[in-house]
Amino acid sequence: MAKDKIIIKGANEHNLKNIDVDIPRDKFVVITGLSGSGKSSLAFDTIYAEGQRRYVESLSAYARQFLGQMEKPKVEYIEGLSPSISIDQKTTSRNPRSTVGTVTEIHDYLRLLYARIGVPHCPKCGEMISSQTVQEIADKVMELEERTKFQVLSPIVKGRKGEHKELLARVKRDGFVRVRVNGEVRDLSENIDLDKNKKHSIEVVVDRLIMKKGIESRLVDSLETALELGDGLVIVSQIDGEEFLFSEKFACPDCGISLEELSPRMFSFNSPYGACSTCDGLGNKREFDPDLILDYDKSLARGGIIPWQGSSSTYYPQIIKAMADKYDQEYEAPLKELDDDFINILLYGDRDEVQFEYTNRRGRTRVHYVIFEGLISLFNRRVRESKSESARKRLENYMSIRPCPVCEGKRLKAESLAVKVGERSIADINLLSIEDAQKFFLDLKLSGQEEIIGREILKEIRARLGFLVDVGLGYLSLARNAGTLSGGEAQRIRLATQIGSRLVGVIYILDEPSIGLHQRDNERLIKTLEHLRDVGNTVLVVEHDEETIRRSDQIIDIGPGAGRHGGKVIAQGSALEIAKVEESITGKYLSGERKIEVPEDRLEGEGAYLRVLGAKEYNLKEIDVEIPLGTFTCVTGVSGSGKSTLVNKILKRTLMKEFYNSKLRPGKHKKIEGIENLDKVIDIDQSPIGRTPRSNPATYTKVFDYIRDVFTKTQLAQERGYKKGRFSFNVKGGRCEACKGDGIIKIEMHFLADVYVPCEVCDGKRYNRETLDVKYKGKTIADVLGMTVEEALEFFENIPTIKRRLQTLYDVGLSYIRLGQPSTTLSGGEAQRVKLATELSKRSTGNTIYILDEPTTGLHFEDVNKLLQVLQRLKEGGNTILVIEHNLDVIKSADYLIDLGPEGGVNGGEVIATGTPEEVAEVEKSHTGRFLKEIL
Incomplete structure (x- = not known):
């Protein structure tokens, strides 16, 4: 057996x-080729799948019974x-409790x-607090000058109203x-009268x-x-001089606030000991939104x-x-003309009664006196008390x-937030960019003991943050919700985590790690x-990025085409060797024989613009942006840098x-001008x-409706x-009822992924036997979905309605996907191109804006x-x-x-350059311009 290579046969x-x-083992190998050529089938479905299978087979029979065959x-x-370890583009956990910090x-x-090593501070006054033993307090007191007169006091009442007669009697x-x-x-033999309406502070003179x-x-x-009397607090007071406050616990003597002993x-925020009790550690609350109500x-x-x-x-x-x-207030006037104070009362209620006449359904009129609770309180009560699920769901649309x-x-x-390291709370650190x-x-x-205690922990934190910066994620914050990460970001986070695990002798298989990266x-x-x-692993990367391909130790080019036209090893070797292989399309692009040409001229548009003014969501610095229509x-x-925030948020x-009455709240901005020039957004x-x-490409693009029409018109279908x-x-009737038309049965594996x-x-095949009797040109409906x-x-070349929709799928590079392929098996890029094909097949109005986020993925x-x-x-x-987009071929074609x-992050959010690609290429401080200049 060869130790220096992985040998795959058949x-x-x-x-x-x-x-x-x-x-070759212990090398950086790129597997490339057209979309659908078989790259993932080789990397993930063959090499990774077999690696996983062998691992499971090596476990005990007891463990295997839970994992299945x-x-x-x-x-x-x-x-x-x-x-083998697979690091793919599947996004991380959608759990709202998962953050970049917890995932890594x-x-x-x-x-x-x-x-x-955290230093507790009082959450109320912000003063530093610490715990001290009795001996430590005594040592501090013993530092007083000789002959100093002082008294030891125990605080029993701290700024509270009342006469406190029972407390004083017990002390006596x-x-x-x-x-x-x-x-x-005061002497306790005297009668001490206290005003019950005033706040008092009382300390027992212990000695x-x-x-x-x-x-001593x-x-x-x-x-x-x-300390026993004062619940862990003691005051040492010089007679007619200074006072010192000491605490046996983490407590603030001034505010009377005590903290438990610090623990992880x-x-x-996933533990009741640390989580904010109002939001249960989620950091947000679902509330009725005034902008959605009014x-x-x-x-x-x-x-x-x-x-x-x-x-x-x-x-x-x-x-x-x-x-x-x-x-x-004018009942018939637009709300924008009413007083802000009245709008506030409308939303949050009134203290005083209002009198009104109400005529019920029977026509009886009575005068009522009510205190209006406010729309938000009213709707909250309705959501809590309503027995109708649909009524609750309808109201939740306004939250x-x-x-x-x-x-x-x-x-x-x-x-927890009052504990500081280097003058910052743990939340302050989480909110910083990585x-x-x-x-x-x-x-x-850190000094002395702190440095010794924190040394190993800090080493691990610094290393992991460094790995995240190295994979281009320095702009993210540790507090970022994991569910909001793109596929590329999620993959690079897993990559950084793997580097932190310091494994060697492993096969790492990655799926386009360069996605979303400038x-x-x-x-x-x-x-x-x-x-x-270099540390001793084999790195297999499915990739299209030219720089990554050229830097690899070896390239495996799969093709020559997609789907049934792919599945062969067209070329293997270095970039120079691949470039010489006539049959390799990748080689033609690497050699420069084939390339995406720069457009001869660029459209200046119709003279109309969509203007976003004062955009300041997240890291955007109140920018104004013009988009020529x-x-x-x-x-x-x-x-x-703020691209997704500007465009998507x-x-x-x-x-x-504006167009579809969406309930999603737009990010902060002053206004958007020019919307009247558009009639829809896709x-x-x-x-x-x-x-x-x-759900599958056939149902999503609606081509399946026309295919079903064809089968309905066959002779056997007409006869039956x-x-x-x-x-x-x-729907019932034609489908297989055993699987309810799914074609697959889900087996729940409890603590493992469903099989x-x-x-x-x-x-x-999804259908019952009778339905599958019906054939068009010798094929059943199940055959067509396959x-x-x-x-x-x-x-279907002779049926225009079907051909036109299929042609658009073909045109966007999806010739290889199956019509009935479950939507859950499509990559993000494939799903995006199915949507693009669906829009292409519709009749355009000419006043539509199409928004695409990194369409070159995959x-x-x-x-x-x-x-x-x-x-x-x-x-x-x-x-x-x-x-x-980050792809330079797309950027140069705009x-x-x-x-x-x-x-990125706080150092982004500004408009660096605008104009044609040639104009942006001349802007020195534009990173994009610098790379554009090389290819234009």
């Missing part, structure tokens, strides 16, 4: 054509395989650091003779002493007594309160009218997620991959609200085309009276070329194309660029 998984390939990939044999385990180390019974009331020492030799043991006894759980352009009389629009009830409208009359009013989004209790957090910990200077950051990512190799505009900039959400993102295996619904796997197996009744787009295009050079032709087709209809930066 790989037949999916479209692989019985290939043999030797992959893993299917062997279709391969003759593989030699030289070692444990940095937060666990931070919790330990704060528990061991315990044998104490003096107390200090509001700073004045009076003179500093001299031999006093008596002082310790007095201090112990005082105190700094966990329509400021309408009056109270004409639908100004949105949830009541269309309601026939007159009870609350009568109260609202009475409220308007009471505060001299939005906002930062918790108590912890302000920091997730932790005030006591780059700034790295700088903070590198600069952090060219400026690509160098650091490649160095990270090289580091993984009727052009292909690209928003560029380094990762984290502000512009897209505002347009969605968002073509990378979210799945469906959440279940029932089958209607269109017979050929749907979503799906083909339905034994229909053999995975066809690739290319096969179906040939099969695309080979050749596929990028096809995509650009598709986008040009959309633009030629007079539409506006707005794309967020009519207009908006470059944000200069850096």
Whole structure:
């Protein structure tokens, strides 16, 4: 057995054509080729799957019974395989409790650091507090000058109203003779009268002493007594001089606040010991949103309160009218013309009664007196008390997620937030960008014992932050919710975590780690991959990025085409060797024989603009941006510079609200001008085309409706009276009832991922036997769902309605996907291109804005070329194309660029350059311009 290579013989998984390939071990190897050529089938479905299977087989029979039998990939044999780790693009946990800090385990180390060397401060006054033993307090007191007169006091009442007679009587019974009331020492034999309406401070005089030799043991006894009486607090007061406050606990003597002993759980927002009790550690609350409840352009009389629009009830409208009359507000005027104070009362209620007349359904009129609780309180009560699920869901549409009013989004209790390291709380660290957090910990200077305790913890924190910076994620914060990360970001986080695990002798298999990464950051990512190799691992990367391909030790080019036209090893070797292989499309692009040309001319648009003014969400610095309508505009900039915030959070959400009454709140901005020039917005993102295996490209593009029509018109279907619904796997009648038309049965594995197996009744075909009797050109409806787009295009070439929709799927580079392929198996890039094809097949109005976020994800050079032709087709209809992109071939093909930066996170959010690619290339401080200049 060869120790220096992985030998694969007869790989037949999916479209692989019985290939043999030797992959060098302990090298950085790139597997490339057209989308759908078989790269992932080789890397993930063959090498990784077999590595996993062998690992499971090596476990005990007891462990295997929980994991189930893993299917062997279709391969003759593989030699030289070692444990495999897959780092793919699947986004991280959608759990709202998962953050970048928890996923990378940095937060666990931070919790330990704060528990061991954190300095507690009072959450109320902010003063530093500490715990001291009785001996430590005594040592401090013994530092007083000799002959100093002082007294030991125990605080029993701290700024509380009352006469406190019982407390004073108990102190007297315990044998104490003096107390200090509001700073004045009083004898307990006197009658002490206290005003019950005023706040008082009372301390028991435990002992009076003179500093001299031999006093220490008596002082310790007095201090112990005082600490017991004062619940851990003691005051040492020089007669007519200074006072010193000491605490046996973590407590603030001034505010009377006591903290428990510091422990890691105190700094966990997933533990009741650390989590903010108002938001349960989520950092936000779902609340009724005034902007979703009120329509400021309408009056109270004409639908100004949105949830009541269309309601026939007159009870609350009568109260609202009475409220308007009471505060001299015009009931028929638009809400924007009413006083802000009245709007506030409308939302949050009134203290005083309002009188109104109400006529019930029987026509009886009575005068009512009520205190109006406010719309927000009223709707909250309705959500709590309503027994109707649909009524609750309808009201929840008017709620939005906002930062918790108590912890302000920091997730932790005030006591936990008051513990500091280097003058920063754990939440302050989490809110820094990873780059700034790295700088903070590198600069952090600890002294003496703290340095010894924190040394190993800090070493781990610094290393992990460094790995995240190395993979180009320095702009993220540790507090960032894991569910908001893109596939590329999630993958690079897992990559950084793996580097932290310091494994060797492993096969790492990565799926396009360069996704979402600016060219400026690509160098650091490649160095990270090289580091993984250099410590003794085999790094297999499925990749399209040219720089990554050229830097690898070896390239395996799969092809020559996609789907049935792929599945062969076309070339293997260095970039120079691949470039010489005539059959390799990758080689042609590497040699420069084929390339994506720079457009001869650039459109200037129609003279109309979409203007975003005063954008200041997240890191955007109140910027103004102009997007020329009727052009292909690209928003560029380094990762984290604010591109997605500008386009997705502000512009897209505002347009969605305008055209489709979306309830998603747009990011902070002053206003957007020019919306009147558009009639719709189409968002073509990378979210799945469906959440279940029932959704597929055929159903999403609606081509399946026309295919079912074809089967309905066949002779057998006509004879049996089958209607269109017979050929749907979503309704009873034609589907297999054993699997309810899924074709697969889900087996719940409890604490493991669910396993799906083909339905034994229909053999995975989804339909019952009678439905499958019906054939068109010798094929059943199940056979058609099993066809690739290319096969179906040939099969239905004489049916224009079907051909036109399939052609658009083919044009966007999806010739290889199957019509019935479950949506859950499509990558983000594939799902995005299915959406693009669906829009292409519709008739365009010419006044549409198409928004795409990194459409080149998963695309080979050749596929990028096809995509650009598709986008040009959309633009030629007079539409506006707005794309967020890092791919230089797309950027150089745009009519207009908006470059944000200069850096990511807090150092980004500014407009660095605008104009044609040629104009941006001349701007020195633009990172995008620098790379553009090289290729233009």
